[in-house]
Amino acid sequence: MTTATTTAGPARAATAKPVTMAQALNRALRDALAADPAVHVLGEDVGTLGGVFRVTDGLAKEFGDQRCTDTPLAEAGILGAAVGMAMYGLRPVVEMQFDAFAYPAFEQLVSHVARMRNRTRGALPLPITIRIPYGGGIGGVEHHSDSSEAYYMHTPGLHVLTPATVEDAYGMLRAAIASDDPVVFLEPKRLYWSKAAWPTGEPEPVPPIGRAVVRRPGRTATLVTYGPSLPVCLEAAEAAKEEGWDLGVVDLRSLVPFDEETVAAAVRGTGRAVVVHESSGFAGAGAEIAARITERCFHHLEAPVLRVAGFDIPYPPPMLERHHLPGVDRILDAVGRLQWEEG
Amino acid sequence: MTTATTTAGPARAATAKPVTMAQALNRALRDALAADPAVHVLGEDVGTLGGVFRVTDGLAKEFGDQRCTDTPLAEAGILGAAVGMAMYGLRPVVEMQFDAFAYPAFEQLVSHVARMRNRTRGALPLPITIRIPYGGGIGGVEHHSDSSEAYYMHTPGLHVLTPATVEDAYGMLRAAIASDDPVVFLEPKRLYWSKAAWPTGEPEPVPPIGRAVVRRPGRTATLVTYGPSLPVCLEAAEAAKEEGWDLGVVDLRSLVPFDEETVAAAVRGTGRAVVVHESSGFAGAGAEIAARITERCFHHLEAPVLRVAGFDIPYPPPMLERHHLPGVDRILDAVGRLQWEEG
């Protein structure tokens, strides 16, 4: 398993070359474009510029601007056009430049992308991948740090994926593009520059969509998290050793489908869980995760499943964001409250 | 308390005149327009036609088409214009014709309406009321039966209200319009024609936003619900008597702010709760409600809080919707599972 350098991953063989998550995503797109002529990348600035995060760097040059296309500046138009392209048999991979700039496409997403297969009894599946850089922690000004996963999770007919490691970024994006269903692919902005040793030779095979992974086993309590909060949770788990706590960490990877089995098994083993994510807590992803864990594991729980999430406030300006984002201390405080509930 | 005729409400004094929820909403708008010249109603077909549900019937005639305005057909434009009107000091009341047709305005809602006060440190509060007829059960074709409350609940900076009785419809809409903050006001379509005796004389005073109400006390378990599902829950509670169950029913009314006190008190009294709503369950309102109840009442719970919600599917066509909507049997089955968990 490759983990981001911010996390305590095992060292790689010396031959492996360190690669950022952005580069891994770029490679996934390149490999997908090379493997299947139906794959088309489109979005704002994805062509000549290579994307504002350089995730599409070089693709237009290598595959031509008809395979990797700079569109006019209109997100509903981009996604709507992708729907038509998919109806014709292509596999569009759309980039939304930032999380908050995906909102103009919300109607197309909810009313069409998510429903076309069902509407047509399977006659018109829409193999569209919608890449959205999301989340905060990069000092972005207003509207550049939203976490919008809950909106997508609540929309039936979509897959919602979010990688937390360099290796997963590659594999999961390949899986998303290979899927015959629409996938909202959420890329944690602040992990774009996280690095990991890249396997020499071919990248690892495409993982199945819908499998969570235990990043760290533990006996005291389980942290359930995903995307940008994984490194924070791993750090918290390290720090927890000082308190004598052995914390497990589950990385969901796939928010839809949701891997109840893996999560429930981990939580049953500890009887205590904290769900961690940076988007606002109220009616957020953590609500579903906590409710579901409780439904499945009630009689194994020693304490209520707690949530550590962003506050229920508009995303703060850069200079204040650290107070909003779940950090190690806030996570450990929550774990502490779990202990206390035991008494 | 006035309840919809579909529910077993107490009979009113003979002098009281039966009124539908649509009429009560109409009266709330009329009274608000009369009381405050800053109030302006706008939307598609709200003027001459009086709205497709007749909620704005007669307003243009009485107050002129500058106070109740037919707009061009563009929801983002409508809500965006309302933002500007509110910036100038007006109190716009916007109608979105149907739930799914509010999605084009999603960016304006999330990126501006919900954030303007915070963005400007309180200098630009936006007293906008966004009325959205929502939910199914009226035989509507695709895109006419969505329940979108979870999207709005997850968006910090908004109030989210939904009345379930004729009397609340009046009072809550008045409260929404009186609020200095934006309110998403969700009107349960299938209760538009529900009737209640209307108090003679002046309508009841404006209730505070953010208060749930116990519609029915109970000792066996608590049903927590809102909007279109309230009558169903009351019916289920009636039917449950046959099983020897005494079910309490809490009507949330206000999804944001969320009245934890009232809900927690009710659930602590029974130790068992089922959350009922018709929108899709996954990452839906019920997830937050269940998670929050569990956090607050864990040591009082005899069983996990269960959810009875719409399936995680696109809203079905009219001829199949009854299989999707939570009905009395499905609710009682869930209550039965609570009992079973006890063992």
Next chain:
Amino acid sequence: MTVLDTPAWRPRTDPAPLLPDAEPYRLLGTPDAARLDDAWLTTLYGQLVRGRRYNQQATALTKQGRLAVYPSSTGQEAAEVAAALALRPEDWLFPSYRDTLSVVARGVDPVEALTLLRGDWHTGYDPRAHRVAPLSTPLATQLPHAVGLAHAARLSGDAIAALAMVGDGGTSEGDFHEALNFAAVWQAPVVFLVQNNGFAISVPLAKQTAAPSIAHKAVGYGMPGRLVDGNDAAAVHEVLAAAVDRARGGGGPTLVEAVTYRIDAHTNADDATRYRDDAEVEAWRAHDPIALLERELTRRGRLDDELRREAADRAEEMAADLRRRMHAEPRLDPMDLFAHVLAEPTPQLREQRALLRAELEAERQS
């Protein structure tokens, strides 16, 4: 050096040829109609009579509770039919929610075309088999789909075109704008047909746009705008066919505004007397698309009783068949709710499916 010498400023397109004529293009009743052959007019006539009958029958079916709702296109049959006939089989049609008639004229089974409005499912036909996009209600959202599909066809080297339909009200939506802009920038083989029928539910055109005409919007995208009498089936067909050919041949998109009138209420559930005078409706009845064709055929001495009866009979057969089949209960399987949500159901969907199955089982047994 002036700004004109600088690289960013170039008048890239001459606006003049993009502007529509001042008056809607007409053929029927004009000298130009001479070039239309009788057989073609007879065909159009039969289609329009059939279309009118379809609208009437479908409206009747709402009264009988066989349709949830029906947005009639009575008065608009010329544009509805011409749109379908302007296309080759390999082209694609993107109807708006009112355009059931176009869908039927394109060859979709009249019953399957009504699935959405009947309420047994959302789409009743296979869009790929007919090259007809699903009928769907979110206004203007189908327009970017048409652009994307047309663009994809062009990328694939297929010489086809897409025809996308929308109402006057729908032109106010952002999606209209984005679609037209994409189409022009990509030179996608797509034709946009706006049926300006005077109303968006109750809202008259004057409250919808202040433009000289909807066709004038074209110049802002750099595509030609064409204005046509929407009740003149021959004229609409000619304009659309030319635009579709041009698109197919790589000439880029066109915006066509067909000026017409919605004779019936918005849907069977609407009360049009709330917002318009009967006098206006009557004025438009005098310009009825079928009557226009009849006058042309009469002028040519082609409209005899036989032709009338023949058209009426064929329409009646269609209506009878529709009635009969719509009165039969549709096949319904509640388990279909889970059949097509995703290629592979999620674990959560599997659980919910099992719950429903158990409920149905219990229902059957009780």
Next chain:
Amino acid sequence: MTVLDTPAWRPRTDPAPLLPDAEPYRLLGTPDAARLDDAWLTTLYGQLVRGRRYNQQATALTKQGRLAVYPSSTGQEAAEVAAALALRPEDWLFPSYRDTLSVVARGVDPVEALTLLRGDWHTGYDPRAHRVAPLSTPLATQLPHAVGLAHAARLSGDAIAALAMVGDGGTSEGDFHEALNFAAVWQAPVVFLVQNNGFAISVPLAKQTAAPSIAHKAVGYGMPGRLVDGNDAAAVHEVLAAAVDRARGGGGPTLVEAVTYRIDAHTNADDATRYRDDAEVEAWRAHDPIALLERELTRRGRLDDELRREAADRAEEMAADLRRRMHAEPRLDPMDLFAHVLAEPTPQLREQRALLRAELEAERQS
């Protein structure tokens, strides 16, 4: 009876006067410049020099880590300044995210105008006090706000206008379309200023629209479109002031396209060499807005060393003040996160506020 006699079809507006001229309007360097008085040109000159210096200083502050990011309007100072000066105090300005300079030229404190980009809060000034809407990044979304505000003012009987700014890229968004349409239908007193600076980040105008010009979009809404040399401060000001006066007087909205060029990269974080040639930039430098003014002043014998020095000095003072104040740490209070979410915090927010307060307390003590 023809379709033209029917009630729904009326050519409501003559399109001809709505169409922009074929070439951008210019004043500086033309015989018409004679009517401009020296004092006015001197004022403009001082403002432009100051504006250029502001752009440079703000860009420098990004390198020093004092701003999160800065989208420079170097090369666009003419339009930025003219927009602010075309307004009366009671009018409203709706800037796009790049228009810090307009905001400052309107009188907002240069430091408060940078709050968003500095990152200590989202908006640093009181929009109502200055009648300047917040700077905000979702493109084109400010345009319907401007329409709504202008409409509200008109309903309130106040004779004011709103000026809304947007980039060429922003014109592709649905909100642009919806805003212009609402404005024209409502005859709202609003003027739309599109700064066509050739690029939307890396995307050149040719990939953004195929229209003859952006100003040509106006006709599709039934409002006049005006094309102006965006680097000619006097011309932009004249066109905008006329449009604003017209709007204020009840004449309805106008769309103005100012043709200009973004000399700097998109922001300090962008690498413009990836998508454009230096040659193009150099060509535009020859048409620099300050140089255009200097040439005009020189022609008049008004540009002496004193005027130059005076302008440079005043600009330098502003820059020094900006530097000094931006190097001071901004006042930050984490508890502000909860201060303005809603008028009354929800119980949930109160709980979260208490949590943060406790954390901060613990931090202080450790």
